[in-house]
Every structure is written in structure tokens, then in C-alpha cells.
Amino acid sequence: MRGRRSLSPSPARRLLRRLRAPGLVVASAALATGALALRGPTGASAPVPPAGEPSAVAVTVAREARAQALRGRERTRIERRRRRELRRSRALGRPYAGRLVGGVALPAGGAAFFTWNHVRGRTPSPAWRRHGTVRLVRTVLRVVRAHRRAHPRSPRVGIGDLSRPRGGPFGPSYGGRGHVSHQNGLDVDVLYPRRDRRERPPQTAAGIDRGLAQDLVDRFVRAGATTIYIGPATGLKGPPAVVRERVHHDDHLHVRIGARGRH
Numbered sequence: 001m002r003g004r005r006s007l008s009p010s011p012a013r014r015l016l017r018r019l020r021a022p023g024l025v026v027a028s029a030a031l032a033t034g035a036l037a038l039r040g041p042t043g044a045s046a047p048v049p050p051a052g053e054p055s056a057v058a059v060t061v062a063r064e065a066r067a068q069a070l071r072g073r074e075r076t077r078i079e080r081r082r083r084r085e086l087r088r089s090r091a092l093g094r095p096y097a098g099r100l101v102g103g104v105a106l107p108a109g110g111a112a113f114f115t116w117n118h119v120r121g122r123t124p125s126p127a128w129r130r131h132g133t134v135r136l137v138r139t140v141l142r143v144v145r146a147h148r149r150a151h152p153r154s155p156r157v158g159i160g161d162l163s164r165p166r167g168g169p170f171g172p173s174y175g176g177r178g179h180v181s182h183q184n185g186l187d188v189d190v191l192y193p194r195r196d197r198r199e200r201p202p203q204t205a206a207g208i209d210r211g212l213a214q215d216l217v218d219r220f221v222r223a224g225a226t227t228i229y230i231g232p233a234t235g236l237k238g239p240p241a242v243v244r245e246r247v248h249h250d251d252h253l254h255v256r257i258g259a260r261g262r263h
């Protein structure tokens with residue numbers, strides 16, 4: 001192999017070998033001529049490569065096949081890393097008495113969402129208030145992006161607290177009324193979209209854009225949420241096994257996913 005490293009098992013090499021087969025050399029040379037004629041303004045005759053040499057087209061095709069194989073390997077690598085991350089990220093204990101191992105932070109904001117610090121009444125929320133399992137963070141991103149795609153003119157969705165970086169208690173000592181749950185990276189608060197489109201929690205249930213809020217509830221249900229709390233004054237609906245009324249939830253909904261959900 002003239003000192004070069006062998007690529008023999010690659011699809012690119014196999015394709016190249018097929019193109020070099022006697023019957024195909026002529027075909028690939030003809031293709032090369034055609035390709036050059038397309039490029040050249042006069043359509044002057046292209047040099048036919050000597051028999052046994054790969055034509056320009058064959059080389060291009062082989063290169064493309066090799067690039068495809070590399071992309072395939074890259075995809076496999078990303079998929080493996082994704083599975084490793086999912087395994088590393090664990091919700092221990094219960095949402096109201098637990099902790100979080102290998103959690104990740106939801107980004108501070110994006111095209112489809114902003115994060116809301118309800119203690120200081122401003123955006124963004126600090127990173128230490130927005131940690132969750134990989135599965136929870138992915139679910140939130142997937143839902144808000146799909147919501148945005150379905151309603152391109154809707155305001156960005158406000159995301160409140162998730163959990164602390166290692167989970168554990170998230171009570172009033174961390175500001176505001178505090179949370180009983182939100183301890184093991186499976187809970188997230190989501191602000192109802194406002195009719196006036198402002199990026200902050202609605203002051204009363206009348207200020208909620210009910211259509212958009214219901215769309216969010218439906219999407220979280222479909223995404224595999226195990227529990228969703230909505231305020232009694234919101235008029236929002238959902239399967240009773242999942243969507244329940246709770247006081248103090250007229251300005252945000254609370255979503256909980258399972259430790260081993262569908263994602």
C-alpha cells in the first residue's frame with residue numbers, strides 16, 4: 001500500500017473498487033466527460049483517463065462516500081455520548097426529599113424561552129436555580145421549541161426554578177415562598193404566557209393567554225410529564241391523572257417528569 005494506512009474496510013474504498021471494475025471504467029469516464037461538458041462553455045472533449053486510473057467522478061464519488069462514512073461515525077459518537085450523559089445524570093430520592101447527581105443547567109435563555117428569577121423579579125435566573133436531569137432539560141427545550149414553531153408569533157416561554165446544582169432542599173431560605181419539591185432535578189416551573197406578551201409572570205389569571213398556556217400543558221403531557229399543577233383560576237385542562245389544580249399556581253404551572261421517562 002505504498003506506506004499509506006489501509007482504509008480497506010471503509011465503504012469509500014469498496015465503492016472505489018467497484019468503480020474500477022472493467023465494465024464501469026468506461027461508464028465513469030463517460031460520466032466524467034459529461035460533467036466536464038456541463039462545466040465548460042464550449043463542451044470541448046474531456047481527456048479520458050487511462051484505463052485502470054480512477055476518473056474524476058469516481059474520485060469525487062469515493063470522497064463523498066468517505067465523508068458520509070465519517071458523518072455516520074460522528075453520529076454514532078454523539079449518540080453514545082448522549083446515552084452516557086443520560087446514565088450519568090440521576091435523580092435520587094423523591095422530588096420533595098432527594099438530590100441530583102450529574103445534573104445540567106438549562107441555558108439562561110434562547111430564541112424560544114427566557115428564564116425568570118421570581119425572587120428578584122427579573123430575567124435571567126441564576127444558573128444555580130436551573131439545574132435538572134439531562135432528561136428534564138431536554139424535555140423543556142424540546143417543548144418550548146415545538147411550542148414556538150407552532151406559534152411563531154407567540155412570546156418566549158418563561159422558565160422559573162428547576163433544582164439546585166446538586167438538588168436537595170429548595171425552601172424559603174433560597175428566596176421567595178420556596179419549594180417543597182424541586183429537590184431531585186425532575187421539577188420545573190413554567191410561566192403562563194401573557195396576553196400582553198410581556199416577559200414576566202401574569203399578575204392575575206385574566207392576564208393569561210389561555211390558548212398558548214393550554215398548548216404548553218398539552219405539550220408537556222405528550223412529552224411524558226407525570227404531574228402538572230395548574231392554578232384553580234386558570235381554566236386549563238388535561239388528563240386528571242396528570243393535570244391537577246393547586247393553589248399558588250395561577251401565575252405558573254409546575255411540571256414533573258418521571259425519573260425514567262420516555263426521553
Ligand SMILES: [Zn+2]
Pocket residue numbers: 179182187188189253254255
Ligand atoms: Zn414548582
